[in-house]
Amino acid sequence: MNEIPLKQHFAPSGEQMTVRDLASCPPPEKWDDWIEYDAKAWPRKVEKHYAIIPTICFNCEAACGLLAYIDKESGSVKKFEGNPYHPGSRGRNCAKGPATINQVNDSERILYPLKRAGRRGEGKWQRTTWNEVLERFATKIRAAIIEGRRDEVMYHVGRPGHDGYMERVLGAWGVDGHNSHTNVCSSAARFGYQLWCGSDRPSPDYANARFILLISSHLETGHYFNPQAQRIIEGKMQGAKLAVMDPRLSNTASMADYWLPTWPGSEAAVLLAMARILLVENLFNREYMRRWVNWQEYMAAEHPGEPQTFERFIELLIDLYAEYTPAFAAHESGLPEETIITIARQIGEAGTAFAAHTWRAACAGNLGGWQVARALWFLSVLTGSIGTPGGTAPNNWNKFVPAPFLKPRPSEVWNELLFPPEYPLANYEMSILLPYFLREGRGKLAAYFTRVYNPVWTNPDGTSWIEMLTNEQQVELHAALTPVWSETAWYADYVLPMGLGSERHDLMSQETHAARWIGYRQPVLRVYRERNGEPVRYTYEANPGEVWEEDEFWIELSWRIDPDGSLGIRQYFESPYCPGTKLSIEEYYRWIFENSVPGLPEAAAREHLSPLEYMRKYGAFEIPQHKAPVFTLNERKLAPSDLQDAQVDEASGKITRDGAATGVMIDGGAYEGFPTPSRKLEFYSATMKEWGWPEYTIPGYIRSHVHRSTIDPERGEYLLIPTFRLPTLIHTRSGNARWLYEISNNNPVWIHPVDAGRIGVETGDLVRVTTEIGYFVNRAWVAESIHPGIVACSHHLGRWRLHTDQGTDRWASAQVELKREADETWHMRQLQGIMPFESGDPDSARIFWREGGVHQNLTFSVHPDPISGMHCWHQKVTVEAAHPEDAYGNVYVDPRKAYQVYQEWLAMTRPQTNRPDGLRRPLWMIRPYRPAASAFKRET
């Protein structure tokens, strides 16, 4: 047997992998043939031979490492454990990692491409061939490209799980068709961060922090839950204090030293009050502010008559925020004044070791939520903790996206379905408005891919998506690319099964901590076969059924769109090693590993491996810090060559070259700075003024659409938080994981005992929750863990299917009836909750959970923030005891009201269509899949 010799386990970096007397993982030299005893036969010692192959989890976006244990006898994956060679997850996982095996073995899994046999949404399916699928789409897309309808091809992605692959494909096709889920997710926080520093995500260095402020629940969910939760607790165990703002007692808030249950939307007021305390009590980092904040620009633009000095700027700053007293913040938020003061002082004391994070939470819930992220970053700026050890960096300092070979030229097309004129500053695509835009005749879609994306269920006003998807004039051809059934796939023309975390290639990097790494997702059965000398041409040959991987799907499709290369597309999908031949997926990544990852070829050589072999073996690589440093990159000096032909602006120090800002001069030194127009941290955003929002040039506080004053519980009015997430589930991706559903399977409405008493309900009773456009009926969960006046209903749950045994996984969905009445209103009724069923898996007959939750998102209208474009999730609702005719799971929606609300929010925008420069969007701002600068200009 393979007993592990103790204390011999070192990571390639030299770091000791195991400091305990038992090892966390078999040593890599034995991964090809690891012998373990069969747990079920134990205590009989039955030997099982495994090949251990690393991959990356595909559940959330954290990209944690997994090791697949492939049973050599059966040739299938037995289990997934953590990969200790992964720098982000360090061999550990959340519940969703090991649950991947449920998804692989799911009895409900789609194994072959399906094509609809009846009308859209009728639920009749027949098996088809990949060849037919590829031909059908290639023809459609080729026609759109040739006929110049380059805005009619759309790829709509949930969470990508890769870095850059699709942008390259869409770029090669020359279409502006990248659509994402981001404006139901993070575009508000992104916008707030971007205004400050030009990067749109934060990367806190929790492990080294002295004070951590979370407006998030990163100890249970969130961007990079497992890796970041590891480091938050690590920091805490080393003495950092943790404060969590959340109106609901999350698991994260429960672990905090300070739980700050702010009224939703008041967070910016609290943060600005803290900022004011730092300023007034002189707890801020004066030198950092002087050097790195664009105060000169602010003074010149807004106070030209004042002395243009930093001292005067600070005086004015204190005046500017004079109204943000602790008393004001306490009034807005409901927090005690003393708490606000205490925390502000602790932040000040933490100084450069102050780590802060917000991502969705308050930003995603409220009108003007982007100001929350902006106000939070203000605290990081005041403490000088941007990108310091223990501070918070812009994410791209802690992320590494290696370039593939041959980058396509950016496309010349601008798709107004994605970035319409009303939202020039929208951080990401106006994804949630697509059904209205198509209805209004702003365009149509010739070919539409939803990719692991479930807008019918996830997006607000889901029935508008059903209408859109069933309208063959608006959406001519639709394929759902997904490993699992979804409510959206049900309305598609084709359902195309794509691989799970162990069945596909992807390359990912995430800002999990102060380091840069890449993780390599692999189809482990393919790798296993190839290791044994069995050639595999396409991943689907090794995967279960005919489950494809997307990377190969896009290569195939691109070749068929441009079979002779005449459209200029094919070249990007030809082998960089053997020109003219079709690119293999191995070659694509091999080229990246050989050419684009600093330090990888050397590390591989040390182990006598090729870079590709190294990544196949270890599944991850950390870029050495001397090759790609991670701290205070703004302080990097510009090389003298960078300064040739450069102009330096006298007042602001901005260095420009060929019209583009490249750095900034501070105290006589030339620095790289930040990717903002001023190359500094933009306390003052001239962009906001130029683009029609002069009142928001500096961090401020916008009263939310669910401000405290608008909600009166005495009149039955409450604020509904519909977004909170659970540690065990991931959006609508985890319905195929029975061990996860076994733990959490329902989303009752959390309600404070005082409110419950007023309404007259107790835990387990039915309540009716009425929104602007409809209502849903759910059970009450009466608890001290929710702010009075607020009710909360978790995300993920309330999955449904229309067919007895097909559609959304039966582990996770209720069977419902969904009817549209003559008056256009929609009615959903549960026919049966989650019930045991017979399948090849005896566990399916043991299901003991029942109701499955209520689909609340159907009853939400869109609330696009007029600036960031973020859907503002929080709802003003009335909550009452259920009516006699109400039953659990009932949903009612009036789509006419939904359209009205859309128009009301649309009217809040300030379209900038008459700009003299003709720009559709500031050139400096990030745009996912960025077209050429020329496309930014409106044709006049």
Add this chain to the structure above:
Amino acid sequence: MTKYAFVIDQRKCIGCHACTVACKAEHDVPIGVYRTWVKYIEKGEFPNSRRYFLVNRCNHCDDAPCVAICPTKALYKRKDGIVDFDSSRCIGCKSCMQACPYDALYIEPNTHTAAKCNYCAHRTELGLEPACVVVCPEHAIIAGDMHNPQSEIAGLLAHEPVRTRKPEQGTGPNVYYIGADEAALNPESAVEALPHMTMWSTLLKPGYEDENDIEKNTSLRTLKTINPLKPYAPLSETKDGKPTAQIVYDTPKNSAPWGWKVSTYLGTKSIGAGTMIVATLALALFGLNGAITGVMNALLGIGAPIIGGFFIALTLLLLVADLKRPDRALFLVTKANPTSWLVWGGFLLAIFGLLEAAWFLAAITGFVNVLLWLLIPTALFGIGAACYTAFLFGQAEGRDFWQGPLLLPILFVQAFLAGSAALSLLAWALHPGNSIDTFFTISLLIAIIVHVLLIFLEVFGPHANNHVALAARFMSRGGLQGIFWGQFFVIGSVVPLAILIVALFVPVAQPALSGVASLFALVGLFAYEHCFVVAGQIVPLS
């Protein structure tokens, strides 16, 4: 010598359930049962409310009660401290589930044998950590050799204050908690609002299986779904009648491992053993002068062992039927564990059954003198068969209600009661004569009185701890009160007492009245056994 233990650091645990799922993956644990799980409780009022997590699992006890009670050595303690199990030896008697105070065991639905955390012994054997330790994002589960001073776990145990679950049980648990909350550690100090609901799940709980589905158009607060213990618990920490600690997430628990077969077994065993005990006494009182003839022989020599033998056979049948693996019943003999009272009980019942058979054969073949030889062994083995259950239930360390010192005398009195009743009924049919009729009448009467007194002492007397008090209150004032007061006390005790008193004063009707009273008394006996078995298992172990 290596001694493996766990430290669970609740200062770091974020309640993410990764351990639960990784364990399921390692061991293919089916839906509905768990080797490790995380319980959530909440305490305090907004905004001072907080949630607390507790990782639960087998405690790998130094003095593991599951090992002691296991009749076939399917559970065993390894030299390295791990309490491991061999499912190929398990007969599915579920006694380990009663013995474990930590709720660590379950019956695996595929194999119908007991299972639990075994510290991933198949991995430690190779030098690998248990699966839950590897997965834990916070390194909040620390495994290792606590006797090795170099180990991380030894360092933690040396420097951090640790607590264990239920140290008062004296089992020597080896899961050490850092920073765990009392209300999370102690299952009696927090309650759930509704058994069918947690903060993120709606489920059917074992014990409520009659509710096949959950009604969509009514509240979950129906009679069927009210937590039976909610009105009482927690006893210690209440404020305005509201519990201060609430369970907000938990897994569906094991249903009560022992049900009607076990409570019926207690009754049938009392009849089987008691009939012979009373018969030997009657024989000693009335038969020693050589009068074992005719009706007396029919009654005490033939009738008593027939009744006794029948009920002992029925008892054995019930015991086998209650096994989840009745096909392995013979393992009780072939793989017997000498520390298990289940084994000794089996032997006692078997020997006693043989004595009854011999008694019957002697009586029916006319070798009445043999009965005199058999008198004392039969009486002693009868008492053994009646009373060994006190030691068996005493080994059920998880069920404090069954640990009371009164159980032994109660079992003896119950046997006497049942035996008197059975023989009274037989006497009614056989007319053996006044003196013996009166003997049965008086012995039944005394048995009922002593039985009621002892049980009242058990239920209303001082309780050893909160667990016992909860069980007793569930019997007298909770879900069992109808059966306890109606069937046990009134129908099963007061009514037969009244009839028996009348019988004493109306000699003509005495056989009939005693017979009728006997039927009532037996109803009372079975009713109480039901209460005893159910109440003993009502208090949650985790």
